[in-house]
Amino acid sequence: MPSNPEWVKALKPSGPQGSELLQQERAKSNLNVDQLADFMFTQEILQRNERILNILQADPVFDKSQNYFRGRTSRIEAALARGKRLQQLQVQHNWTKEEYQAANDLISEPTPYGLHASMFLVTLREQGTPQQHKLFLEKAEAYKIIGCYAQTELGHGSNVRGLETTATWNADDKTFTINSPSLTASKWWIGSLGKTANFAVVMAQLYIDGKNYGPHPFVVQIRDLKTHEPLPNVHVGDIGPKFGYNTMDNGFLLFKNVKVPHVNMLARFSGVDPQTNKYVRPSNPSLVYGTLTYIRSNIVLQAGSTLARGVTIATRYCAVRRQFQDRDVHEPGENQVLNYTMVQIRLLPLLAATYALHFTGKSMINLYQENQKRMSAGDAGKLSDSNRGPGPEELNPGTDLLADLHSTSCALKAYGSTTAAEGLEVCRRACGGHGYSSFSGIGSWYADYLPTVTWEGDNYMLTQQVSRYLLKSARAVIAGKAGNNDTTRILTEFINRRDIGCAFDVIGNDEDLVAAFAWRVSFLTFEALRHRDEEKQSWNSLLVDFYRLSTAHAQYMIVKNFHDALQDSETKRQIDGETITLLHKLFRLFALHTLEKEASEFYSSAAVTVRQITLARTKTVMKLLEEIRPHAVRLVDAWKFPDWQLDSSLGRYDGKVYEDMFYRASELNPLNNVVFDPYPDSKVLFRKDERKDLRSKL
């Protein structure tokens, strides 16, 4: 398409410019953005991110201008080029894992090396012996071999015990035979497998002498190191396009009796003794489950920043976009959309949620790290994931911080990622029609994030684990065997007060507000316990109750963590009183808005009266919206997303929304380099086709 004619170039948006409106927004609030950002992320990390951003922006491989226009193949081609360059840069700048991750966050799309750099290396490191580190890990770290982690199968997702792939021990030649006995045994969804990996860690049912010992990890070469073609009796490929995540080559994989040597079974925790041909039992599985807790805690922290991207874009755009005059205030010109309460009620509680999730995630990670220290000091909790080993019911939660942490991380992973995913869609719609354009930057971000609600424990499945733990804790409390953690504390308080009832002043008193959330969790726990233990209801019939219980637990934890963070002396040292007051309003907005959404559970647990909730909704929440509104733009600014990362016309820091939309549509859009033949009776489709090549070069 010829570039815009002069008369078009001369046109400006009408009325107050977006840049002026955002300047006014920033002038209206005296929130110290830099101070808040330093508190949240540390100055050191913000500076590091800027340094990395400069490196990436200078490199044409990372140019984002064609991202939204590319089809699947050229997107993944570009992602491959970027993955390669990223690895070169990591070597060149001697980046730490965190710096490499920061670069990935700025690029904001999965690369085909994603699962190599994460799960493949981690699994080799954590589950391999020193000999196996030498054999596989060193080459993998040098990208001489590229791997993936092949667990899920076409017919088997959440239920790992149901995997069909087999690894049969051959006592005669001391090898394992890896085999896919059916179509549903095909590995599926495996990141980096489709086109990139030449090795895979394959989870397969270990068989020794006809007996099944459950799923174990095996290192298997799948492609030739020179030609990159599949090895004989290996069928491997990409599983095709997805709702998002299309820069990743999620793959399928089938084996027809492929033999691997004894050393290819990752043997740090368990293995086969090649002399006796006997199974060697796992030594300390809790380390693995600790990792899972860590991954989930990180998902909680990320849920905050994931959602914050959408909230940043929508808040800025709703300050720039004007639509209709206010019905009562007859000022000239249209009203900023952000002034409408119907927009505020959608965006500002989500803004509050970004901070709530951030502080909760941080607190989870701190707890995890504390616990790691205890564990290395010998006070190790024995924890497990029911999908992968014995269930938490076998534990004594009373004495176990890790069990509590694990359960909390399940509840928060499920609730946090659902909140982020659904919140992003709310942000997209709050942008009105333009939210539907790829240039909003929200749609693709949402689509790429969605798998998080399913992986690392499906959000619905996880709620069963949480409930199992809470029931177990309740039984311990009743039996007088309660230990020392927050869950047993709130359950015990509930038992003690149950007969005298409660009276929480949720509007006037923050501690009461937190306590009301705790009361509801306890109420639902003992209700569920009664259904299960006394009324002997089936597990299946209680799944809906368990989902509600887990959600209630997560909401309590977030409200409590947000509240604790604001009481913390470190917080008061690092940020000024006005900022804390504003964050406190966000805390109250999050808590009261959640309370109102879940009103019926608060009623039925008798934690709060109908009158209180009506007041909370019609008065307190509306008042908080009004008080937070002037600070909205600065509050999203504090998340410090560079424009390059957001890649959004609507969310630009400078407010030049319409100029950017127009530029991308008219100057970057390759479809404008073709001319249609519009007549149905003509056999020509494109009368002219002057598209430039979208393919990537390194």
Add this chain to the structure above:
Amino acid sequence: MPSNPEWVKALKPSGPQGSELLQQERAKSNLNVDQLADFMFTQEILQRNERILNILQADPVFDKSQNYFRGRTSRIEAALARGKRLQQLQVQHNWTKEEYQAANDLISEPTPYGLHASMFLVTLREQGTPQQHKLFLEKAEAYKIIGCYAQTELGHGSNVRGLETTATWNADDKTFTINSPSLTASKWWIGSLGKTANFAVVMAQLYIDGKNYGPHPFVVQIRDLKTHEPLPNVHVGDIGPKFGYNTMDNGFLLFKNVKVPHVNMLARFSGVDPQTNKYVRPSNPSLVYGTLTYIRSNIVLQAGSTLARGVTIATRYCAVRRQFQDRDVHEPGENQVLNYTMVQIRLLPLLAATYALHFTGKSMINLYQENQKRMSAGDAGKLSDSNRGPGPEELNPGTDLLADLHSTSCALKAYGSTTAAEGLEVCRRACGGHGYSSFSGIGSWYADYLPTVTWEGDNYMLTQQVSRYLLKSARAVIAGKAGNNDTTRILTEFINRRDIGCAFDVIGNDEDLVAAFAWRVSFLTFEALRHRDEEKQSWNSLLVDFYRLSTAHAQYMIVKNFHDALQDSETKRQIDGETITLLHKLFRLFALHTLEKEASEFYSSAAVTVRQITLARTKTVMKLLEEIRPHAVRLVDAWKFPDWQLDSSLGRYDGKVYEDMFYRASELNPLNNVVFDPYPDSKVLFRKDERKDLRSKL
């Protein structure tokens, strides 16, 4: 990619096959699928659809096998080819508008001619004079000129009065000058404009002698009829990729003082007298607003079938997919996912909603058609849309069926399309990990449907119109001027019973269940009236209440319409008693599940007690899930979607889910025709590239 090796071809899914499982499902229920389908759609229309399906399936242009793999340009190229062929077929088979629409529904993607065939033709037909029909409509119907309807602008969506494009009357040469005074005046989002149209109906502010007469429609040629290049001083193009709808060329359009003759202003309702140079006032705008009511009623009906596609896919897949053993019932093998109550509570209320929306949409359309008859008999209602003319407050709702219908259509459009969009995402997630694959067929369908929540009245904006009407009706009831329609009936009943209170047996009595929904609407209406008229609260501060009020009204209408449909003698004549009993369970599931979701409003309006809602949730709803479960697959079968239309691996009628997933991934996926070079230090990206051309041919 070479086709699958023999050993792969020999593999089957393990365990009971999907085809067996769906056969068992169908054997478990004796629901007469054909009878129910005939009742919903008529046999005649089902047969017509099959006839059209056969025509489309036989034509390679409509082959869908590469749909999910194509990038934007080749998708739109394929859509152009299909649009052309469709028009040829329409001529060849002498298709009616309904048949043409049925073909489009089967193809299930927008074509670049979409807005020509709908809004352009409709606007010319309805707003053009006989002379203009001759000049424009006849050519447009013959596809000699291709058009679009250009209303929305870059800076102006919902608020039509805020449009910036001007049409200035030139008294000297009897022409209009069409001009875009700013960048935000650029037409934007206009379907079929980006690449296809050579004409546009442009909504522009009419200026005569310096005075603004508001937005009016002008026919403007924008591209050369031979070269298809833009005319001088016209800047036009495609606005770029979107979250969905990428087979449509939504476009932008700017004018620099382009002159059109007097005859190009569509003049059936208003115009400029070329002799006097005076504005001629609109004669009967209510006809246009009637059309809007009709469009919205159709959106309600479509919401049912839109959602039903997702529910069909998810229900069938959840009957095929098995995961985990039941915790209490230790049967061998894994349990069908559809047996888990947590899956049932997500899917079955949506299944109920599909029927509820269907019967409600039908009833709305019937009412509309009745009213059209009355109008042509002279009893015309004067109705308007606040976006496009005077607001409903100027009307007397008491005497006006159309006003009531218009308000109901706004409430139902907002609620129905939101329910369908969000329900589709619930269906997608209910499919677990595979829901994320494009082959699920839900993601793209959802993405294409999403604009419906924004267009034909933004769902949030519409709720204000509904509330305005309800407030007006309440004032009339209080003033004793209530007329004869359902809204005034329920408001009057509420007033009469308010002081003695209510006692609805929502679990035991269906009429009471419907009445509880009516009571809540009335309660919220009078609450809002008190806030607005007595407490003088600002309109803006009440927007959240208005949204809730409109939602409550829509839910009441759906519950009432579903209930009425089952009481109807025609229903009892056409379908057997067992089927009615089953539909009645769906009615109760929809109503009680909705009641429980909105529990806090039912409490605070004192329509229902806490105890009742707890019982409804824990007993009645769970019981209904159990009773409906065995009929789930047959109930989705009755929607009669051909596999070709669904284009879904997961939703196949025959249950061959895994075979189809595998086939599409391994045999159709073009990415498997390239070989990566996986090493970061190599400059090569694709070591081999044997992709076939994805371009379309006619």
